[in-house]
Amino acid sequence: MIKAGFILLTILMATLLYIGIAAVANRAITDASKQKQFKTRSLLILGGWLTYVSLLSLTGIFTTAELPPRVPLLLILPCLLFIFWFFKSNRFSNLISATPAGWLVYMQGFRIVVELLLLGMYTEGMIPRASTFEGYNYEILIGVSAFGIGYFGYTKKVLPPNLIIFWNFAGNLTLAIIGFIMISHAYFPHIYTNPGYLSIKEFGSFPYTLFAGFIAPVAIFMHIFSIIKTKREVYADRDTA
DSSP states (O other), X not given: OHHHHHXXXXXXXXXXXXXXXXXXXXXXXXXXXXXXXXXXXXXXXXHHHHHHHHHHHHTTTTSOOOSSOHHIIIIIHHHHHHHHHHHHSGGGHHHHHHSOHHHHHHGGGGHHHHHHHHHHHHHTTSSOGGGSTTTTOOHHHHHHHHHHHHIIIIISOOSOHHHHHHHHHHXXXXXXXXXXXXXXXXXXXXXXXXXXXXXXHHHTSTTTHHIIIIIHHHHHHHHHHHHHHHHHHHHHHHHHO
C-alpha cells in the first residue's frame, strides 16, 4: 500500500509538473516549433530522470550504508545542481516570468500525502519516529498552509510578499531537517545516543528512493522558484511605482 502510494504520488506529480510546463511554454514561447521542441525536451528530461532513479534503485546500489553515502551523491546532488543551473541560467527568464506564482505555492499541498506515507513507513518499522510529524518533521504544516498561503497570497492578494518568501524559506528548512534526520540515521547512527531505527534496505530501495530522488527535489525547486518569482514581482512593482 505504501509502495503504491509513492508510485501513484510520483506519477501524479510528474503529470501535473508536465502540464504546468506545457501551459507555461504556450505562454512564453511564441514560435510553434520551438514550443513543441521545449515540451518534448522537458518530457524527455522528466521521464529520463525518473527512469534513472528507478533503474538505479532496482540495482540495490542504495541499500547499503557504506560510505560515501550514495543517496545524497547520486540522487540529491544532481537535482540540486540542476536547480542551481536552471535559476542561474538566463535561458529560462521568459518561462519564469510566464509562470503563475500561485501555482508554485498550491503545488506544495502534496506534502500532506508525503507525510502520511512517511508515517506509514514508520508504522511498518522502516524509518525512525523522528522523521515523521510525530517527531521532528514539520513538513505537514507546510502542506496544510500551502492552500491558505496560495489563496490569501495570490487569489485575495492580502498577504505581504515578505511573508510568502518567509514561508518558502521555512518550507526548505523543514526539508533540510528531514533530510538530515534520514541521512544521519542511515549513514551515521553513531552520532545519536538513542538512534531510531532506519532500514537502509527499505529506504534505499524502489519506490522509496523516489522520495529523495524526485519528490523532495520538486518541493525544493518550487520553493526556490516561488522566492525568485515573488522577489521579481516586488521589484517590478517598485520600478513601476
